[in-house]
Amino acid sequence: MAVTKKHLLVVEDDKGLQNQLKWAFEDFEVAIAGDREEAIAQLRRYEPGVVILDLGLPPDPGGVSEGLATLSDILSLAPETKIVVVTGDSDRANAVNAVGRGAYDFYQKPVDPQLLNMIVDRAYRVFELERENYRLSQFEDKMPLKGIIATSPQMLRVCRTVEKVAPTDVTTLILGASGTGKERIAQALHELSHRSKGKMIAINCAAIPENLLESELFGYEKGAFTGASQTTPGKIEYADGGTLFLDEIGDLPMELQAKLLRFLQERVVERVGGRKEIPVDVRIICATHQDLEARIADGRFREDLYYRVSELSITIPPLRERDGDALVLATVFLDRFAREMGRNIKSFDTEARKAIESYHWPGNVRELESRVKRAVILAEGTSLSSEDLELESVATGQDLPLNLKQVREDAERKAILRALSHCGDNISDTASLLGITRPTLYNLLERYQLKN
Known part of the structure; x- marks a missing residue:
């Protein structure tokens, strides 16, 4: 199962259509909202990449004022979110108006689940691409020195x-x-x-x-x-x-x-x-x-x-002594080579991540870069496996300090860094993966000086 879930928010007041849409998207974790207030609450909770929004929401189910207000609220809180507006079959003008206000696309009822799935998938791919481009553009600014990729x-x-x-x-x-x-x-x-x-x-x-x-x-x-x-x-x-x-x-x-x-x-x-x-x-x-x-x-x-x-x-x-850097570097190399070579490869699978973290890396960063580049060229899927990298996931024994407080703190810090790398710095997904709440994660990030 993928570490990072794909979230979809459906804002629709019709109970029957809510149920139909909830089970129509197998690849998404679907959240439902029936009005603007609930939509904003679900938006804050799940941070969805795509929102399906019916313009006819209470207290104005026969008009579009409440739907357009919800559209504005969503875009002000999460401007990167892609909104697919759903309208009646005779309401094309309002749909075009919504797109002019920032909606990604519109769909006219009656709902065809297969067609709507295609629109949502396309919207989510655009969302992911824009998020990745933004992350990469900001990545260098987060690094301690220009040209140096390091978090350890x-x-x-x-x-x-x-x-x-x-x-x-x-x-x-x-x-x-x-x-x-x-x-x-x-x-x-x-x-x-x-x-x-x-x-x-x-x-x-x-x-x-x-x-x-x-x-x-x-x-x-x-x-x-x-x-x-x-x-x-x-x-x-x-x-x-x-x-x-x-x-x-x-x-x-x-x-x-x-x-x-x-x-x-x-x-x-x-x-x-x-x-x-x-x-x-x-x-x-x-x-x-x-x-x-x-x-x-x-x-x-x-x-x-x-x-x-x-x-x-x-x-x-050496790379083997830099806690968490191997996976961070591997991700940067993957992004760079996939773009340069026009390959639709976005991630490492679970076994590949384990292999990257456990391998001894005798050739250090140069070897890591070479293996990722070769894997991007030869891989057949959309994610790289340990076989693509020609690595085996093996456990490595390391000398640990005997002070229990230090052992616990080191383990917590490493676990947070690994989870952040696995989840692309998404706070909600990182907290979920670690089995803690977002406030707890924020406290830990502050304690271990990882807030940047």
Whole structure:
């Protein structure tokens, strides 16, 4: 059974038609209201995606004034709700008037359940699409940093550190396994700094052959070596006034480590084949998945360079240690790839969600993104299964704290985050899934600082 129910509100004063419509929509949980006051109460309670509204409501069952007033009230309280107006077969003018006031569509009696079902299904699909587009447009604003998708306490701590470090020019070392998002954090440091209007120049020290890396970093003079037909500045010079991001600095050859150390100390560069010292004003951010202290012990990384590049270190936890982030990230990737590829895939099924949460993710965020993209391309249904993701739902054992109060609070917080992810941040559905009332959920959201 789907976690999120599809709610339909029928506003109709005719008891016989109420019963007919109540059982005509198998895919919806149907609520019934006989007048405006009851309609508004049911609207607040169920937050339906679609409302079927008869314009002839008491105390004006022979006219349309009460129905049009109900229409206005519903749209003022829930403007995203799609309203299908039902009118008599000779009342087309009022139906058109209702559409002009904001109704989604109209239907003329007598009721044909099959046709009305088609209209309601279409209205609900539009409602879902608009809600999803709005959610995605607002999603980035809810994130702690631009370009960083995170809800876990572990990553929120990283983001708070980035906010504190970014305004400074301190040389920063970002540590983390491959695929954890080190370049994203570097980009956030640049964009939040006073150098954000300058360039951020990135170079991967592991991706460039050793014999080319020096000229790539420091540039070269004309005639410095065979093929050097013109003077070419290096990446460090290009970053002047901005940020230089040295990715995988742990793979920097030893002979270049000494030259980089001199630049960090003096802030001047000498091009290959040149003698002139060129001053460069740049902020340095480095990243690596290597254990630099172990490489120092092995004689493969200079200790003095280590202390220069790690004036401040930021460690990004692996995805398996970020409570709730895997499902949030997977949902974002699913939305993005489904739109890009024109696939009508909107969600993960229950087993897929369990698999995403229980899998160890050795390739971290990069692996998650790759699996979701492949699944979107190959899936045949409208939701992704664990088979589509090529994952098995397995339980994982984790060391838990022994303090019972802390265990309970951690469990409650994780359960709320999971339920919110499963229900697309819908408060009513989340409270229902957790088996609590909405006021209780609001209190818990405030207690655990999850109100945003």
